[in-house]
Amino acid sequence: MGKERFFGGNGPLAEAVLPSELKSAAGADQLPRSSLNLGWDQPMQHDAHAYLESDISSLVLSPSFNAPTGNDGVVVRELIGRLGSICKSRDITPTSRCQVARTSCSPPMLNLTVTDDQQQGVPGQGNEMAASQLAPFAGDPGLGETAARFCCFGLRNHVGIGAQLGIAEAGKLSRVSSSQSLMAANNGKGVTKSDSTMEMSRFGGRISCSSSPGASSVSDSLAATGAESNARKRKAAPKGKGKISPLSSPNMNPPNEENSGTKKCKLREDQKNTAKPTSEQNSNGSRKLGEDAKPLEPLKDYIHVRARRGQATDSHSLAERVRREKISERMKFLQNLVPGCRKVTGKAVMLDEIINYVQSLQRQVEFLSMKLATLNSQLEFDMETLLPKDMHHAHVPFPHQLYELGMASSAFFFFLLCQQPAQTDSNLLEMSLRWPSSLQVPHLDGFTDATSQFVNFGEDDLRQYVVQMGFGESQATEPSSQLLYAE
């Protein structure tokens, strides 16, 4: 489960890499490292969990591949070292969690080293190193869980290699200890931890039963479920984000995690009973996706309405319900639009507010047009000079005198409007609104200051800048340069 699930966060490349590596233990070091880099290069879009997991799983892979050949204790120490470096690079915070991680990790570490000792007689130095390297382990709450998980992975791989009984026992021990530590942490933390304990216990259960069937089949099924659940997780998260504003997306994520968590639980229990083919897992996944999609359905669906439980099913009431839902949805949107309307309920009052808002906006337009009218009488309105580049819009031939107006004013407006392509997030007007306000404050003084600034920002730079930026979609650079060179 875990490896492939972890790698699901990394991307399809990693998943493709993984099975080949499972088969051939050669060249292990390079590919996990590349996937490790992948994990680091990708931005942390979803919660930190997925990427931490991916990094840790990449770590898991390398020692697991080395395991058949190399020294286990050394490998484990290497793992922990890398884990610590990951945590440092991720730059995650408080030390209380680090303690949790330490407590959760160290018992498994102990068990690992114990088993190593049993097998190969490696000294207990690895333990101390592990503890010291776990100290910079300022990790997520999930990190402790994932760390424990990978330890169990390491153990699981040992199943294929070493004595099954001893390892199984160690696996159980690690599970118990890690779950205990996680439970202890849980009391302090909260919702996310409960997910992790669920997963841990499930995972532990899997470990204990996996020792019997054999590593490869378990890994295959786990791989499928892992990819499945990770895909589900990813699908649920973007869906949630797409539908709901960014503010509420953190609220969405815990429910998504819980959903996927419960799903994993179901899947693993199923797998415990029988060796399920991937098709069944896919059906489970699709079922869960359907459940996830249900709360979002009313938002998309206008025509096709399912009769809810306890409601009349005749066509009239259904149509009524559709109508009401449509209206309520639009009212909600209008509530978001009209400022200060959140607490208002009831159609009539809402309509009142909307009417007031539209009326006020219209009045504002009137007022602004009046103000512009007063201004224009004083000013020759240089901004018009920027428009000649737009001639293909207007069918009226422009007098060439317009080109003779100041190059600078057109340039500045160009600049103003040319900012737009460079800024994807902030919109043009916000930027332009910001700009004049900075100008207005120091009217004459600002210009003297600006001279020094302008020394660097020469005409050539401006021209190049404008030309490079382009302007909107339909930008022809030649007219702009013509305009800039106009006298």
Next chain:
Amino acid sequence: MQLTSSFKLVFLKQMLLGFQLSAVSSNNMSFHERKNAIKFSADAAIAFARGRTRWSQGLIRNLSKNEKNKDVLKGLLGREYDNLSKPCCNSWKIPRSKKILRRCLRMSSTRKMAGRAQHDVGKSILAKTLAKKRIQVLKKLVPGGESMDGFSLLDETLDYAMSLKAQVDGMRCVLRTSEALNFKAPTDSTMQVKQPSFVGE
């Protein structure tokens, strides 16, 4: 959702073009004429930028009622002038059918009144009349709103409100820039070129 920067940009461009076409900055206009010309440009620009919606069509229809403006409008909109050529026949049919509808509703409501208890009738009728009144007001506000029923009216109101907001923002921006321009010597070109340096801040 629709208040993208490209939308605002298009609006700005169109509005300034409209200013130019209607020769707003020339001195031979009275204050009111100028103001109307500006408002006209702004409205046309917002309708153009929005594209084909019911309210934009209604707006252009209202604007083109004035013959003098029609040429300017055509020049401004260019190809988009065919916005007007959308189904206008709806507006002719609906008022007539509305009378019939009202008659039917009145009859059905009286029948329902006879069947229901007194307080229910009072509440429902009150709520309905309140909502109806407001919807009527809204129909007058939103351009082209008379020919729309409840749902689409709400939709169009939403759209229209957002476009109005963009319009207000754009006009405010133009106002500020022109005010800023006012304070410096318009003939000094070097002074003008300095302004871009502020933009980065």
